[in-house]
Amino acid sequence: MPMNVPFSAARIRDEFPVFRHHPDLIYLDNAATTQKPLAVLDAERRFYETANANIHRAAHRLGSAATDAFEGARTRIAAHLNAAHPDEVLFTRGTTEAINLAAHSWGRAHLRPGDVILLSTLEHHANIVPWQLVAQATGAIVKPIPLDADGTIDQRAFLSLLTPAIRLVGLTQCSNATGVLPPLAPMIAAAKAVGALVMIDGAQGIAHGGVDLQALGADFYAFSGHKLYGPTGVGVLWARRELLAKMPPWQAGGEMIDRVSFDGTTFAEPPFRFEAGTPPIAQAVGLAAAMDWLAGHDRDTLLRHELALRERFEAGLVQLDCIRVLSASAPRGPITALAFDGLHPYDVAQFLDGYGVAVRVGQHCAGPLHQALGLNGSLRASFAAYNTEADVDATLAALATTLEQLA
């Protein structure tokens, strides 16, 4: 429901209590985790205060209320993702566990020696290491898709790597380190054409513009609540029903079981087969509230705002020396990654922190990308809906002073 009031980042910022406690905070570390709006904090608290019980099979009204809250969250999240069915939404701790679930369950059941898993060099470690481990266990092979000189995925190399031995292609919707947006539509189509499944790491992409899963055409999609204005401790693995039906359980325990005896155990249907034990109930409710909150805004307007902040920031950088924007001319989400000539990004970040500007430095869990770019690390500024033009201008000023201090 886009609202008719004109967009105002300042008004959005007012919905985030953290800025009441830190009024001068310029928080540009949104790709690491976002702040939480009141609507999310209240939804979680309301759950605990009015409907807290364990879910499923409860013979009391509080248990029904909890179950309805949790399964209602699943249904609403499925709708926000435009998934074909709520049962395709599995609750996990976050993106990392979601990808581990896919790798352990699908991978160990379906990968054979010589099968190839193709991963872009842009990937976050969460979309690399689980596949390396499952490859070790099954004899499959992990191959990287190399990058072009500008840090985007080399499309010719990708196409030439696509063979029928490819069983899965892993792609990020948006690089968490540089913001680069791979051309998902043609890449997914090409992967499907050789019969490969496609895992999309949506950890960053979903926060900026969202996703339409039925339009996307991928097989797996993973994201985290805490990067989407939602709570920590919850995330989602989405997969098509037909695919989930063929996947064995991974973690085991209560809720995912049909019948247990010491002679043998049978397992429940998806999604329950993949949700062993008590799930993050209050957090799922909080995540649904975060997605409802986002849906209360026009997503395109939010994304345009975030991209405009990035533009403004990068335009301002031109005035400053010895700074380079990584993948500057590539299609990117609202993330700016910087490298400095002769300066350590950590030192820059320390000075910025002194001026109240929170950015992140390091390899951002994207080791192979940094190796490919020939960098030890970079400094990342990432924008969210509550960031303002004033944030950008203050950051530019702080950066200018920092460069003087470090000259």
Next chain:
Amino acid sequence: MPMNVPFSAARIRDEFPVFRHHPDLIYLDNAATTQKPLAVLDAERRFYETANANIHRAAHRLGSAATDAFEGARTRIAAHLNAAHPDEVLFTRGTTEAINLAAHSWGRAHLRPGDVILLSTLEHHANIVPWQLVAQATGAIVKPIPLDADGTIDQRAFLSLLTPAIRLVGLTQCSNATGVLPPLAPMIAAAKAVGALVMIDGAQGIAHGGVDLQALGADFYAFSGHKLYGPTGVGVLWARRELLAKMPPWQAGGEMIDRVSFDGTTFAEPPFRFEAGTPPIAQAVGLAAAMDWLAGHDRDTLLRHELALRERFEAGLVQLDCIRVLSASAPRGPITALAFDGLHPYDVAQFLDGYGVAVRVGQHCAGPLHQALGLNGSLRASFAAYNTEADVDATLAALATTLEQLA
């Protein structure tokens, strides 16, 4: 810090906002999940409002605050458990994931064909099925320790099953279905004497009296926050440092890595090796707050109160016909499990719910125990610190009326 004010369950109840919203609620489903005190809700909220950032390697003050909150939670939890070192505390989603982590990491690395895993028939599915799956994968064998006629662990059978082939013994600290408390000290000693490791499922035990890990002498200990007045979405696996050092990673992704490249990846030290991705940060803070809150009371007094409620309840049951308390004369925690002659527990629970009394019916994820007892299910009333004598008396009255209605 025991307080000098005399104990009052009513005053404790006042600390739980859920009872403000449901003033007449008689909540006796505490073994499924507990309600949360204000101190816990506030601690989580305070974290989000004042210190929310992603943890580790942050180059800004909010990130330091978040890291200190999270690692401080680990340190406080370790102290409450009397663990030898905070690094022995691994954060998981709950008991179920904790046991899966032990089974996958330790089990797959160390179990060989013919090795035996010995599990008591009291165990919750969470301490059975992960071992069944790892046994399938490694060729190890899962054997049950049978029960005596009164539903306690058959100690002679246990001792006769103990051979050097036993690699792990899995025991619950307190049966979630009947409340039975196995004699852990001699059982752990006997298991260690044949060189087996011991996994203690503390999901229920920790809420009633707590645990002293250095005194206990086990190798693994697992519990959930949500059963301990803490948030959903967080739990702990504890294991000795020397043991963790020999365990390979299970889930993979950010934070648990030393260095990633497509040529090979090296892993961080414990605890980080086992905490892939963004952990449940706010929930860990909430769990520490729950344990701090508990430590603010005299644990012995709380346990005595809970046991007194159970006694009062069971004494009142004697007046009623066709009700049987399971394992009535065994040492038990504050849990009463009931079987009815000629009545379905579900029907009894529905009537009780009509009178505002929340109990749970079914097999309580303890299928093998119910099979051994020859029952399809049972009705469980489980007591927590905020339950009162009035709760018990009202439940007894509701039960009497229910039996009349169903006669």
Next chain:
Amino acid sequence: MSSYPPPFDHPFGTRIDRDALAQRLEAAAGWEAKNRLLVQLARELPPLPDALRTDEHRVAGCESTAWLVIGRQEGRLLAAADSDSRIVKGLLALLLTAYHGHTPAELAGFDFEAWLVSLGLQRFLTTSRGNGLRAMSRMIREAIAEFSH
């Protein structure tokens, strides 16, 4: 699919119709009265013969055990059911009332779950794994869809 009579000989859906039940439920104010009425309905539903209490007719995933037998005669859906829980059996009587003895045409547009909600019984529909009532109403709708072809 079995044939009529036995086990399809019961009053729900034929001698007792939806309106009659709705009236009785509306008269039952509060949970205690509703629970009592469900137990009463369970008494009015004859037990399913042992020969039909088989795994084939068993509905998995209920907190209690339930059995559901579906048949068809002269274009009408026939249904019988039982449970070891009286409350569940009472709910099954509602299910039978809604469907038993009716033609697909009569059932067009009827939404069992909405009906339960309108009777104040949404509590028994709680989205839950293998929820008995939902699952059984779905099974009946699938049977109807099948023989409408």
Next chain:
Amino acid sequence: MSSYPPPFDHPFGTRIDRDALAQRLEAAAGWEAKNRLLVQLARELPPLPDALRTDEHRVAGCESTAWLVIGRQEGRLLAAADSDSRIVKGLLALLLTAYHGHTPAELAGFDFEAWLVSLGLQRFLTTSRGNGLRAMSRMIREAIAEFSH
């Protein structure tokens, strides 16, 4: 362990002592001034010779790369260090000031982390994986414990 002089020829711990540094840090009010002072200290610490910037002396787990060389001469601990980050290098200067050139007896009861906290620099001690400063102070304490035997 290497011997003195080079690479242990630097002013921290000998010509510059803890009191002198504490005074300079206390004079630096606010984060900007503190950061600036750390950068200044980094300038005063000569670079570690390339021959010593080896994996052997590298301390893993820092956001930046750091090197630490520990030696011993006439009962005194010797230490030199470097980093590619100037802030970290400034912090290493504090570490060297605390330990370099001192005897185990002089260091008895000294708590580096508490000293940093008292200087208002706890922020750099944030419990974090492979935290550089903590790790390096631990390495030095272990070296001291070793040669106290």
